[in-house]
Amino acid sequence: MNTIYPGETMDHLSRKYEDKNRDHVIKILLLGLCTIVIAIFALGQGSSVNLDMLTTAKILLQIEEGSEIQRLILWEYRVPRVVFAIIAGTGLAIAGALMQGALGNPLVSPLTLGVASGAALGAALAIFLDLTFVSELLSLLWTGLTTIIPIMPVITFVGSDLVLNAFFFALLVVYIIIKLGSVRGVTAESYILVGIAITFIAGAIVQTMVYFATAEELSQLTHWSFGSLARVDSREVWIIGGAVIFLVPKSLEWSWDLNSLSIGGDEFAISTGVDPVATRKKILILSSLLTALIIAFTGMIGFVGLAAPHMSRLIIGNDYRKLIPCSAIFGALLMLIADTIGRTVIAPVVLPVGLMLSVVGGPLFIYLLLTNRGHH
Amino acid sequence: MSEIMKVEGLGFSWGDNLVIDSVDFIVKENELVSVLGKNGAGKSTLLKCLNKILRPNRGKITIHGEDISELGILTTSKKMSYVPQSITSNFSMDVFDVILLGRRPYINWSVGEKDRDLVSKTIDKMGLTDFAFRRFDRLSGGEKQRVIIAKAVAQDPNLFLFDEPTSDLDLKNQIEVMKELRKIVSEDNGKAAVIAIHDINIASRFSDRIMLLHEGKIISNGKPSDVLTPENIELVFEVTSRQVMGEDGILRIVINDEI
Numbered sequence: 001m002n003t004i005y006p007g008e009t010m011d012h013l014s015r016k017y018e019d020k021n022r023d024h025v026i027k028i029l030l031l032g033l034c035t036i037v038i039a040i041f042a043l044g045q046g047s048s049v050n051l052d053m054l055t056t057a058k059i060l061l062q063i064e065e066g067s068e069i070q071r072l073i074l075w076e077y078r079v080p081r082v083v084f085a086i087i088a089g090t091g092l093a094i095a096g097a098l099m100q101g102a103l104g105n106p107l108v109s110p111l112t113l114g115v116a117s118g119a120a121l122g123a124a125l126a127i128f129l130d131l132t133f134v135s136e137l138l139s140l141l142w143t144g145l146t147t148i149i150p151i152m153p154v155i156t157f158v159g160s161d162l163v164l165n166a167f168f169f170a171l172l173v174v175y176i177i178i179k180l181g182s183v184r185g186v187t188a189e190s191y192i193l194v195g196i197a198i199t200f201i202a203g204a205i206v207q208t209m210v211y212f213a214t215a216e217e218l219s220q221l222t223h224w225s226f227g228s229l230a231r232v233d234s235r236e237v238w239i240i241g242g243a244v245i246f247l248v249p250k251s252l253e254w255s256w257d258l259n260s261l262s263i264g265g266d267e268f269a270i271s272t273g274v275d276p277v278a279t280r281k282k283i284l285i286l287s288s289l290l291t292a293l294i295i296a297f298t299g300m301i302g303f304v305g306l307a308a309p310h311m312s313r314l315i316i317g318n319d320y321r322k323l324i325p326c327s328a329i330f331g332a333l334l335m336l337i338a339d340t341i342g343r344t345v346i347a348p349v350v351l352p353v354g355l356m357l358s359v360v361g362g363p364l365f366i367y368l369l370l371t372n373r374g375h376h
Numbered sequence: 377m378s379e380i381m382k383v384e385g386l387g388f389s390w391g392d393n394l395v396i397d398s399v400d401f402i403v404k405e406n407e408l409v410s411v412l413g414k415n416g417a418g419k420s421t422l423l424k425c426l427n428k429i430l431r432p433n434r435g436k437i438t439i440h441g442e443d444i445s446e447l448g449i450l451t452t453s454k455k456m457s458y459v460p461q462s463i464t465s466n467f468s469m470d471v472f473d474v475i476l477l478g479r480r481p482y483i484n485w486s487v488g489e490k491d492r493d494l495v496s497k498t499i500d501k502m503g504l505t506d507f508a509f510r511r512f513d514r515l516s517g518g519e520k521q522r523v524i525i526a527k528a529v530a531q532d533p534n535l536f537l538f539d540e541p542t543s544d545l546d547l548k549n550q551i552e553v554m555k556e557l558r559k560i561v562s563e564d565n566g567k568a569a570v571i572a573i574h575d576i577n578i579a580s581r582f583s584d585r586i587m588l589l590h591e592g593k594i595i596s597n598g599k600p601s602d603v604l605t606p607e608n609i610e611l612v613f614e615v616t617s618r619q620v621m622g623e624d625g626i627l628r629i630v631i632n633d634e635i
Contacts, residue, residue, distance in 0.1 A: 020509065
């Protein structure tokens with residue numbers, strides 16, 4: 001029989017905890033590496049000019065010059081798209097993880113709070129009623145500013161009135177969420193129920209417009225709702241990317257609050273020094289902003305925000321200090337894989353990423369859930 | 377023994393329904409105080425007022441002389457730890473991580489050696505070593521309850537507030553958990569516990585003091601043998617009883633057959 005000395009069990013437990021954490025960090029790093037490899041592969045693939053990974057990497061790192069057309073396609077077309085896939089996947093996955101934790105509900109996705117329905121309403125208004133007051137207002141303001149400060153550059157507010165309108169209406173929903181957060185006695189369920197109500201209301205308005213729409217308008221809206229990465233130009237990619245990068249560290253700061261809230265609910269959270277109402281409010285504002293920012297450009301992509309956090313939980317558990325980065329990487333990975341398949345499977349036709357995500361990611365998600373029951 | 381908590385004229389109502397009515401008491405260091413009363417007497421509500429989960433309508437609660445309504449939530453959680461009857465959640469973590477949440481008020485982001493070792497020590501002390509890396513949601517009700525108690529112990533507060541800590545435990549575990557709580561409260565200076573509990577014999581065996589709550593008021597407050605009299609028990613629980621002093625020196629309350 002082994003003799004256990006006093007203190008030995010304690011050291012053993014502490015060591016095991018450290019080992020487990022190290023194991024998780026290694027898994028996250030490997031997943032990150034995997035994402036980089038797939039990103040390089042994705043950069044080489046398309047409807048024309050297919051490059052192997054080595055050549056792609058060499059041209060990117062300027063070790064090899066490559067032909068002009070190769071450079072052009074790579075830098076002008078594929079780099080922004082792949083970077084945007086990573087940004088959108090990361091942002092939506094983090095938004096999903098935050099919302100699930102703050103609301104203590106595993107069924108929640110970035111679409112739950114109605115932000116995306118708001119965006120859809122904005123897009124529909126832009127298409128059907130030609131209500132593009134947001135972009136007009138911005139242009140007017142900008143023109144005013146350039147008159148006052150002549151050195152400011154003259155920029156036009158991106159061809160896409162649709163995106164701006166979608167973003168504006170998504171922000172309106174974010175505003176409703178902020179207002180709701182200040183109502184006394186608001187619970188996690190209140191947010192979800194209000195989200196569902198917003199979804200119904202916005203949906204009904206869109207459906208009414210659809211009822212009177214022409215075939216061309218219908219096709220435009222359907223196209224928007226598919227979820228696509230094709231609507232952004234390289235400048236917008238950096239703007240959205242910057243905003244996502246700015247918002248992510250904030251969410252990491254709240255990891256412990258999310259751990260406490262998601263594991264034990266409101267009363268338990270209070271006993272650990274977390275104010276559930278205030279915490280939930282700030283987390284939902286941040287995550288709905290992230291969602292609004294991305295969904296306005298991409299259209300309806302919700303699945304990645306539901307699946308990536310759950311896939312991460314299967315691997316590293318529910319500790320948000322690790323769950324947020326792991327979900328981000330899973331989100332990027334899923335988005336990259338779905339988009340690459342969508343771009344190549346029946347090239348030159350490009351299938352929308354939103355559809356591919358559900359078609360490819362859905363079965364994978366179900367398989368992982370079923371085979372991993374009982375494990376992290 | 378110096379005073380940890382003082383409650384004066386505490387009142388709480390849900391709408392027009394007065395649940396807690398002018399409650400006064402003091403909790404001193406190294407004291408284990410049980411709150412007894414029938415269902416709906418206001419035991420849980422009282423504990424939730426003490427931990428600021430509910431905001432009282434009237435009265436004043438101080439801990440170490442400081443008014444708790446003026447303390448931040450983080451400071452409050454360092455001074456006292458509330459343990460709910462049970463927790464249900466859709467997400468899960470390893471037992472070690474759940475107990476580590478007790479250190480949340482002290483941790484900024486990364487877990488220091490001191491916090492980690494304190495959790496390991498608590499797990500060892502509470503006899504949870506075999507569960508340490510099992511998933512919390514896969515434990516039995518009793519095991520979960522012990523984990524949540526261990527979380528409160530790891531939090532290292534001055535005052536523990538337990539809402540029926542033994543409700544899901546079997547007989548052996550009830551005694552073991554109460555012994556452990558008794559030990560923590562007696563040994564560590566500057567600690568005390570207020571426990572809402574149903575089992576009058578467990579309460580009488582482990583408590584220094586019992587407060588009998590009836591219709592929102594404390595009708596008796598003192599040593600178990602003084603509070604758990606047949607008259608008080610009949611008034612509150614509507615059953616007749618007698619006190620029996622065992623040869624082991626433990627007071628037992630025997631409920632008479634006719635109800």
